[in-house]
Amino acid sequence: MAVPPAEIRALVADPSSHMAGLVTLMLHSLKVRAVDEAGDLSHLSASLARRPYDLLLIEDQLGAENDFELIRALRRSTGHPNRLVPIVMMAAGGQPELFEAAREAGVDGFLRKPFTARHIGLRLEAIRLAAGAERQSA
Numbered sequence: 001m002a003v004p005p006a007e008i009r010a011l012v013a014d015p016s017s018h019m020a021g022l023v024t025l026m027l028h029s030l031k032v033r034a035v036d037e038a039g040d041l042s043h044l045s046a047s048l049a050r051r052p053y054d055l056l057l058i059e060d061q062l063g064a065e066n067d068f069e070l071i072r073a074l075r076r077s078t079g080h081p082n083r084l085v086p087i088v089m090m091a092a093g094g095q096p097e098l099f100e101a102a103r104e105a106g107v108d109g110f111l112r113k114p115f116t117a118r119h120i121g122l123r124l125e126a127i128r129l130a131a132g133a134e135r136q137s138a
Contacts (some may be wrong), residue, residue, distance in 0.1 A: 005124070011047055013038045014059040014090070022089070023057055030124070041070055048074065052081040053125070057111070060091035060098060065117035068105030071124075074107035086109035086127045090115070 014020040020037040038044040092113040
């Protein structure tokens with residue numbers, strides 16, 4: 001993810017419209033201007049099918065619904081434009097089983113609630129560095 005923040009298109013998936021709005025404001029403070037929101041799995045799936053994203057932030061309960069099947073299916077879909085999108089899960093709790101299952105499904109990173117725009121920025125930077133390292137090793 002070597003694109004400048006202003007060119008990043010992010011998707012925030014959270015059943016709480018209030019929380020999705022807060023995360024969107026945090027992304028805007030990081031100069032990420034193109035942010036879409038989804039409040040349930042059907043809207044999330046439709047948004048992912050509609051356009052490519054550079055980042056997906058998904059709330060843990062929404063992601064864990066149906067045992068992470070949406071994330072697994074996305075990662076398996078070879079022709080899907082969002083197959084390799086970095087996925088960051090936002091989680092209120094610290095259940096190791098949830099994190100392990102999420103990683104196995106294809107989640108790239110986590111943000112523990114409560115978090116700030118700074119935490120999102122650090123996660124964006126980690127994803128950018130990991131993407132750069134992958135390109136160098138290829």
